[in-house]
Amino acid sequence: MEALKSTTWFGKKIVHLEVTDSTNNEVRRQASKELVHGLLVIANEQTNGRGRRGHSWLSEKQSGIWMSVMLVPDMEAEKAPMITLVAAMAAARAIEESLGLAAMIKWPNDIIVNRRKVCGMLTEMSTDAEGNRYIVLGIGINTNAKEFPPELEQIAGSLCMAKGAAVDEEALIEEFGRAFEYYYDRFIMVGDLSYIIEEYNSHLINAGAQVRVIEGDKELIYTAVGIDKQGQLIAKDEYNIERTILSGEVSVRGLYGYV
Ligand code: BTN
Numbered sequence: 001m002e003a004l005k006s007t008t009w010f011g012k013k014i015v016h017l018e019v020t021d022s023t024n025n026e027v028r029r030q031a032s033k034e035l036v037h038g039l040l041v042i043a044n045e046q047t048n049g050r051g052r053r054g055h056s057w058l059s060e061k062q063s064g065i066w067m068s069v070m071l072v073p074d075m076e077a078e079k080a081p082m083i084t085l086v087a088a089m090a091a092a093r094a095i096e097e098s099l100g101l102a103a104m105i106k107w108p109n110d111i112i113v114n115r116r117k118v119c120g121m122l123t124e125m126s127t128d129a130e131g132n133r134y135i136v137l138g139i140g141i142n143t144n145a146k147e148f149p150p151e152l153e154q155i156a157g158s159l160c161m162a163k164g165a166a167v168d169e170e171a172l173i174e175e176f177g178r179a180f181e182y183y184y185d186r187f188i189m190v191g192d193l194s195y196i197i198e199e200y201n202s203h204l205i206n207a208g209a210q211v212r213v214i215e216g217d218k219e220l221i222y223t224a225v226g227i228d229k230q231g232q233l234i235a236k237d238e239y240n241i242e243r244t245i246l247s248g249e250v251s252v253r254g255l256y257g258y259v
Helices: 021-030 082-100 159-163 169-190 197-202
Strands: 014-020 040-046 064-071 104-106 112-113 116-127 133-142 210-215 218-227 235-236 242-245 249-255
Touching: 014 021, 021 040, 021 064, 021 116, 021 133, 064 169, 082 104, 082 112, 082 116, 082 133, 082 159, 082 169, 082 197, 116 159, 133 169, 197 218, 218 242
Parallel strands: 014 040
Antiparallel strands: 040 064, 064 133, 104 112, 112 116, 116 133, 210 218, 210 249, 218 235, 235 242
16 A cells, blocks of 8 residues: 555555564564654454453455554653544544444444444554654454354454445545544644543433443443543443443453444
């Protein structure tokens, strides 16, 4: 794929591989040579695609977009997790704009279309040999997958299955890059997610719904409200008392299934 056309820094340099272990790993290898803000690594297939919390991520060829971007941000390390929510917002918008499908967000960063997860993100922080910090944002979008193995069938879906037609991956990458750059630049300017709360919450599939919050071996039932400016999930407990749930620590599920 050629450099993106509608962006200033996202995907201006692209490393496109037939196959790699994980595009997140490939960004790290690239970073050991040079830090390039916006460098995009795309692979047609990953042999060791990684998901959040140690899960693996199915990344067969001709079934999805497997890509990672290198970000060299000028901000405090503790703000990095918010980038995942920025990316979720961009992915939801890109799917809506380029395919006309309604995309919802399952907090913090799963994209849901037709009640199936079609896209996930994995943000990792790292430092190069000189101690310069950078972030690897990996995005997996199930575009043209026609089926999923039985253990994923109830959870995963593809855009092609939702739309009933093949998805133009290059157009979707272009749209994602444009949207991500827009939201990311504002995030850096503002320093938190206050500028995006309303839009994010209007896409939040859990809003107003009961969620099971799985924290280690504890499971609590809350009613989700929305995110705050740090990207934490605000939820009410059985006494109507508001709690904030930090991402990374917990897994949020619907009462009767994944969503
Ligand atoms: C999740 O929802 O658990 C996160 C999935 C992230 C998958 C993408 S695919 C491209 C990049 N490379 C990886 O190994 N993982 C991310």
